[in-house]
Amino acid sequence: MGYLTIDRKMSLIPPEVIAASNAKLMSAHLADYDALAVRLARENIDIEHMVDRLMTLQVGLPSWGMVSGGTRYARFPLPGEPNNIFEKIEDCSVVHQLTGLTPRVSIHLPWDKTDDYSELRQYAENLGIGFDAINSNTFQDQTGQARSYKYGSLSHSNAATREQAIQHNIDCIEAGKVLGSKALTVWIGDGSNFPGQNEFTDTLERYLESLKGVYAHLPNDWRLLIEHKIYEPAFYSTVVQDWGTSILCAQRLGEKAQCLVDLGHHAPNVNIEMIVARLAMFGKLGGFHFNDSKYGDDDLDSGSINPFQLFLVFNELISAERRAKGQFDPAYMMDQSHNVTDPIESLLNSARAIAGAYVKALIVDRDALKGYQEDNDVIMAHNCLRLSFETDVRPALAMARVRAGGAIDPIATYRASGYRNQKMKTRRLRSDLGGGIV
Numbered sequence: 001m002g003y004l005t006i007d008r009k010m011s012l013i014p015p016e017v018i019a020a021s022n023a024k025l026m027s028a029h030l031a032d033y034d035a036l037a038v039r040l041a042r043e044n045i046d047i048e049h050m051v052d053r054l055m056t057l058q059v060g061l062p063s064w065g066m067v068s069g070g071t072r073y074a075r076f077p078l079p080g081e082p083n084n085i086f087e088k089i090e091d092c093s094v095v096h097q098l099t100g101l102t103p104r105v106s107i108h109l110p111w112d113k114t115d116d117y118s119e120l121r122q123y124a125e126n127l128g129i130g131f132d133a134i135n136s137n138t139f140q141d142q143t144g145q146a147r148s149y150k151y152g153s154l155s156h157s158n159a160a161t162r163e164q165a166i167q168h169n170i171d172c173i174e175a176g177k178v179l180g181s182k183a184l185t186v187w188i189g190d191g192s193n194f195p196g197q198n199e200f201t202d203t204l205e206r207y208l209e210s211l212k213g214v215y216a217h218l219p220n221d222w223r224l225l226i227e228h229k230i231y232e233p234a235f236y237s238t239v240v241q242d243w244g245t246s247i248l249c250a251q252r253l254g255e256k257a258q259c260l261v262d263l264g265h266h267a268p269n270v271n272i273e274m275i276v277a278r279l280a281m282f283g284k285l286g287g288f289h290f291n292d293s294k295y296g297d298d299d300l301d302s303g304s305i306n307p308f309q310l311f312l313v314f315n316e317l318i319s320a321e322r323r324a325k326g327q328f329d330p331a332y333m334m335d336q337s338h339n340v341t342d343p344i345e346s347l348l349n350s351a352r353a354i355a356g357a358y359v360k361a362l363i364v365d366r367d368a369l370k371g372y373q374e375d376n377d378v379i380m381a382h383n384c385l386r387l388s389f390e391t392d393v394r395p396a397l398a399m400a401r402v403r404a405g406g407a408i409d410p411i412a413t414y415r416a417s418g419y420r421n422q423k424m425k426t427r428r429l430r431s432d433l434g435g436g437i438v
């Protein structure tokens, strides 16, 4: 997506803390690395090449995931959690410093609204953090807002309400241009709770008409990412309910419009990796919100419930990348809600799970797989994937982190730094216990 590499000028975890933590683990790490190198070499895989590829992987962090998340029942504050976008970016820089994998934050407006976005950009770049897709929000009403989104936003029956929602998305693009972002993610909660409440075609036509107004304001090098979701907050119908609706809208809007796949936005047991293959085949795979779920849109840590599915998604991504001969760069971002863990620790774990799925997909013997598929040798084809998934690639992940100035064991190093304890002393303790995602 043409994002510039940003050099961190200030490190919030003292490098000596990382060095001391790594020193304890280095000899075991190097022994494990050499063993994996030998194991992979037996399959003609050069581990150094894998590590080089891994060091190009970049995953955007969700600004709203830096605070203790909530459900409709309650949110339990975390002492030392951030209170504003500046503090959220501090925590993002810690995740990037320890993993080398997360150089950008995806912000949400107006949750992260600030008076001076160039000041915010400067602050973030000083900490080595850039800005990924901007997320608009027309699923909540803001104090003093002229028209309510209770019955919808971009698809609302009232033109003035739609115009208000269009203007908000345009404001998001304007803020993003100052921040150096290159994409706008549009997820709307528009839908209905009762049969008869909405006319399905009227609502989608209104949505498309509104999005045309937003699309017209996109800079040439930007993307508009359409995020579908099966249900919630609407519980009978959702205007952009599935990938089919999303791709048809993206095709209708134009080449800068693509589809974003949030792993938690599908009915249980939907074959998400096949959706990824389909969207890639038609050149409309624009990005991801990585997370995991067991029941609904649970926004749990990536790879924490169904790591095999995450691997199968990356298997399709590597296959699509080969087909696209390089013209392929979906925006990888996380979208998680950390209700009972320290968000930094969950994101450190999730970045590692995503990197693991990526490397395991890289080591799949695709020529052998193709042969078995064409020979309908079912077991051997399946085992091609199983073998890679069952390969312990952690030494390669750790080596990439070390070479990026990060930690062999990010969680242990983070805890050794006492970062959160420090923030408990300097940050205001939030008292809002109410429900809600943030």
Ligand code: LRH
Pocket: 064, 135, 187, 227, 229, 262, 289, 297, 335, 437
């Ligand atoms: C909707 C969603 C969307 C965000 C929100 C925080 O469920 O996935 O991506 O705007 O979560």
Ligand code: MN
Pocket: 187, 227, 262, 289, 335
């Ligand atoms: Mn999402």
